[in-house]
Amino acid sequence: MSDPARNPETQGAAGGASPSMRHESAPLHVSGSAVYIDDLPEPRGLLHVVPGLSTKAHARLVSVDLDAVRAVPGVVCVLTAADIPGENQVSPVGRQDEPLLAEGEVSFYGQPIFAVVAETRGIARRAARLARIIYEERPAVLTIAQAREAGSALVWRPLVMSRGDVEAGLAAAPRRLSGQVTVGGQEHFYLEGQAALAQPGEAGEMQLWSSTQHPTETQHMVAHCLAVPSSLVTVEVRRMGGAFGGKETQANTPACLAALAAHRIGRAAKIRLDRDDDMLMTGKRHDFVVEYDVGFDDEGRILAVDMVLAARCGWSADLSGPVVDRALFHADNAYFYPDVRLRGEPLKTNTQSNTAYRGFGGPQGIVAAERVIEEIAFATGLDPLDVRLRNVYGTGTRNVTPYHMTVEDSISADIMTQLALTCEYRKRRQALREANRSSPYIRRGIALTPVKFGISFTATHYNQAGALVHVYTDGSVQVNHGGTEMGQGLHTKMVQIVLREFGLREEKVRITATTTGKVPNTSATAASSGADLNGMAVLDAVHKIKARLVKFAAEQWNVSERSVQFLPEGVQVGGQCIAFQDLTKAAYYARVSLSANGFYKTPKISWNAETGRGRPFYYFAYGAACAEVAVDLLTGENRIERVDILHDAGLSLNPAIDIGQIEGGFVQGAGWLTMEELVWDEAGHLRTHAPSTYKIPACSDRPRIFNVALLEGAPNREATIFRSKAVGEPPFVHGVAVLHAISDALASLTAYQTCPRLDAPATPEQILRTAQRLRQQAAH
C-alpha cells in the first residue's frame, strides 16, 4: 500500500480555509484520559441498571414474574411500565408507538420489558436473566417480503416523488428493463456502547450524562417519562465513542431508564449496555428491496425511471419516515431522470426499530441508482462509466431532480473525468479484463462511481443551531454550541473558527461539553450538518463579541473601527498592538459584555412532502471513487486492492479531519456492502449480535492502495462557514464502488455479457451464489 504523498498542512494552505489542526482531544485519546460516560467519577451510592429483554418477536405478555429477579441480594428494585410517572413513550416523532418498557405485548426480540436496578452491574446482569415470562406468541413479520405478503402496516406515510409522465416515458423508450436489488442493513458498531448516568438533584431536577447525538431530544424524553418540565432536566455529553446515527434516537431509551431508576430510588444510576444487549435492542441501518423499471436508448441515456423503495423499518416509526424519504431523495444519485416516479414503502416488521445511520437512507437509494446504471451498461455494451457520464445532471438543462429542485452546480462529470484520468481507470479496466482470461480462480474487477449528496435536514425546522461563547478577563475563551462530538472533529473545527476570528493560539480556547443548560433547543448532530450549522452559530457569537470589542477599542484608543484587527500577534488597534487579554480586561473594566450567544438558520430551503416539491437541500456535496478488487471464484472471498477517491469538501475547514472522514467513511461503506451481514433466525432472533458474529472491517480489510484527495479550488457556492462543505455522510457512499468492482469481476464469468445483479451485502456466500448463477446462465 502506498501512502499518498500528501501533507495536510500544504493542502490546507492550497485549498482550505485553515490548516489541519489535530483533533482537540487527540492527546487525551491517546493517553486514555479522554472521558466517556462510563469513565466519569462515580457518584456515591451509584446504582446500576440492566434491561430485561423480550425473547419473542411478537407476543402477548401473559405474565411477567419478576419475583426471582427481586429476590437476588443486591437488587434494589425492578422497574416496569407501571413505575413510569409520566408517559411510557420514547417515539422521537410523536407517533406514540414506542413504549419505553413493554406493556401487554412485545413487538420484537430484544424489546425491553423491565429493568433491574442493583448495587452492581454484575448483580443486575445476572438477576435480569431470572425473569419468568410467559408469552402467547403471535405471528411475527420479519422481512420485507413477509411484510408485503402480510399486508403489514406502514410506519409512515409513503412518499411519492414524480416529475413528467413516467408511464408514457417508459412506454415510449426504445429500450426498457426492470429488476430488483436488495441492500442489507448495518449495525452501527460504535465502539462505545449506549451509556447514560443520571443524578437526581433538588426539587425534581435530573442531571444526565448521556452518550447522545441529540441532547435536547434526550432531555425531552426524560422529562416526558418523569412528568417534569424540560427545565428540570439537563443533558450533557462531552464526547461519544462513535455514534454514526446510532445515538440520534437510540440513546433515549438508556437515558430514560437511568433517569427512571434515579428518580425512583433517589440515587444516581448508570446504564451501560452490554454489547449483545445493545445490538439486540437498538435499531440499525434499514435494509431495502428496490424494484426498478427503466426506459433508455441505445446510447445509454435514461429516459424514464420508476422505482419502489421498500424498507424494513422495524416495530415502530422512529426516524424511518425521513430515512425512506432520503432514500428517495438519492435514488437519482447524480443522474437526471427525464420522466420519473419514486415511491417509498416504509414497512412495519417485528424487528429492531431501524434508525438513522450515516447517510440516512441516502446510500440505499444510491445503490439502487447505480444498479440501474449497471443494467443499462450491460444492456448496451457500454462502459458503465460512459453511461454515468451520459446521464449526470447538466448545468443549464437536464438539471431538475425528481423533487423539483434545480441542481445549480453539477460537477459530477468533471470529478469522474478527473478521477478516471488520475487513476488510469480505462487502462486498468482493459488490463484487468485481459488478465482475467488467464486466471481461472481469481478474478479482478474495477468500477468508478460518483456521489452527489444533499446537505440539510429534510425536516426544515431542524436546520437551526445555537452557540454560546464566553471570553474571560484573562483572555481565555470558552466555546459551547449545540453540536455533539462523536469523533467527526466537530469540536476541533469550532475551535478553529474561534482561533481564526480572535487570532488566538490553541491553548487559549477551550471547548466544553455540549449541554442543554448552555445551548437549548438544539437539533441532533446529524445529516452531516454539524459544522455547517454550529459553525455559523459560533461565528455569529464570536462576531457579536468582536463587534463590542472593536467598538470599545475604537472609542478607547480613538481610532476608527476598521483599524481594529484581531491578528495572531495580538489585536491591532490603529498603530499599536494590544495583547488580547489586555483588551478583554480593559473591556471588562469598561463594563463591556464578553459573552454572547449565536444563532443560525439555513437560508433558501423548503420542502413540502405533500406535493413532493421544494428545495430540501442547501447544496450538494460531490465526489467519486474508483475501486479495484480481487475475487476468489472458489470461495467468494474478496479483497480491495486499490481505491482512489476524489472528494468535494468545498474549502475544507480542516483537510486532515476531512480526509479522515473520507477514509473512515469509505471503509465503513465498503464494510456495509461486503462483509457486514445481519442475520435473523426464523424466530426473529438476531443471531449476529456481537463482533464475534457481526464482522466490521478490520485493519487488513482497508484497501491495499488507498489514495484520497480533496477537490481543489472548489469553494461552496453557497455562503457556508468559510465556504466549506459538509463531509460526514457523503464519503460513506464511496463504498458503492467496491460493490460494483466485485460485480465487474463476476461479470467476467459471462464474458461481460450479463449484468451480474449482485445484491448487497456481497459476502463471500453471496458472491459464490452469484457466480454459480452466472455460470449457469453462461452455460445456456
Added chain:
Amino acid sequence: MRHSIRFYLGSVRHEISGVSPTTTVLDWLRDACRRTGTKEGCNEGDCGACAVLVVRLEGEQLVWRAVNACIQFLWMLDGAQIFTVEDLRSPDGALHPVQQAMVDQHGSQCGFCTPGFVMSMVAYCKTPGASMAEGAINDALAGNLCRCTGYAPIVRAMKQVLATPETAQGIQAEQALAESIKTRLKTLQGDQTAEIAGAEGRITLPASADALAAAYLAAPDATLVAGATDVGLWVTKGLRALPHLIGIGQVPDLRRIEHTPEGLWLGAGVTWAEARPALAALLPDAGEVIRRIGSTQVRNAGTVCGNIGNGSPIGDGPPVLIAAGAVLRLRRGDTRRSLPLEEYFLAYGKQDRQPGEFIEAVVIPVPHPATVFRAYKVSKRFDQDISAVLGAFAFIPDGEGRITRARIAFGGMAATPKRARAAEAALEGQFWTEATLHAAQTALQAEFAPISDMRSSAWYRQTVAGNLLTRLFAETGPHSAGTETRLAGWKGEAYV
C-alpha cells in the same frame, strides 16, 4: 502453599488474596483501580479496546505481549507485570512515541478504540524484528477494531514510529525500565503451588504438571483454564459462576515446545503465538492458518491445547492438526495415554476425556519430506473471524506420483472436527488428475451434511468444501505453476 496472587501494575506491587475466580482484569482495572483508560467495547475479546500489556520473565528474557483484559481473569496476572495506557507517558508527562505518532497522524477520531490500539502498537514495537511490512502491521493490529478511521492513519502512525530511530536517551530509558521490571518480576518467582480461596470460589495454580495431575484428580469438577479465551466468555457473556478454577497457563513443564523423536511437542500451556513459528517451520500452511486464528491478543493468550480441549466443531486447530497426523497426550493422575487427535472428538460437546484427565500436550509428527500439506481457512472476514469452513489436506505422492497416505480433515462441516474418510479413499492410490479430483469431490459431498447458521448456509459450506479440493488441485496438481489460487495474506507476503 501460597494463598494470594502477586503481580505488578505499573510500578506498584499488588498482592491479593480472596480474589474472585471470575473477576476480569478489565473490571478490576476500571472498577477497583479507576484506571478508565482501558475501555470495554465488547467484553468478548473481539475489539481490542481493552488491550493491555503483560510482561513476563521467561528465562532471562522479558516477553511483552498485548492481551485483551476483558477475557483475562485477574488471577492470571500472577507473576506478571502489567501496563495500561496510563503507564505510557514519561515521568515529565511527554507522550510515548506511539502516542505522539497517533496524534501526529490523526490516528484517533472518537478515541474510544485508541488506548487499545496504542497498547497493541507498543507491544508490536517490542516484538523482536518488528517490520514495516503492511502484512506484519495488519497482523499486529488485526485484533483492534476501529469504526471511525478506516485504519489508514493508524497504520501511518505505526510506520512513523518504526521509521523513527530511537534516541540514545530513549534506548537508555528502555533498558533501565527493562532492568527494573526484571528485578520486580524476580521477586515474584517461586515454585509453590498457590491456592486462593474466597467468597466466590477458589483458584488452584499448580506449580508443576504433577501438582496439576494431583489437584485435578482430587477435584475433577474443577474447570481447567489455560488462556481463558474460551472460558472467559462463559463468564462475561454466559454469566456462569465457576467455583473452582485450575490455572494451567503458567505451569512450567506444560510450557515446553520441543522436538522429540515422536515429533513437535506442544505442551498444554503453549500459546498459538508461541507455537506458530515451530508449526510454520514444519507445515507452512499451518502457520498461515494460525496467523488467522483470532488476533495477536487472542493468540498471545489462547493455547493450542485449549483449542482442542474446547472441542468446538469450528475450532481451527483440530482439522489442521488432524491432517498433520497429530497425537494427543492425555494424563490422569499418573496414568498417561496417547490418542490420534481425530479420535478425541466423540460427538458435539463430547470428548474422550475422563474425569480428572487433562491434555498434557499435542504432538505433531515431522512430515515426510515429500508431504504435500495445505490448509485453507474460509471466513466472512479474513482476520479474526471464526471459520465457516476450514479444510486441511495432506498426502504423500509415491515415486510414480500416486497419492498415498491422504489425510483430509474439515472444521465447520460436522458436529465435530472430522476426517473426510471417503474423500481420502477416493484419492488414495490414484494419480492426481482431474478425474481423481472429481471422484474425491463426489465422495466428499456424500459424507458431510453441514448446518446453516449465521456464518453461512449449509449450501455454502458444502460447496466451498468441494471447491477447496479444487484449490488443492490447482496448487498441487500437474498444472499448478503460475496460477493464482488464493487471496489470504497480502500480495507478495502470502502465507508464512
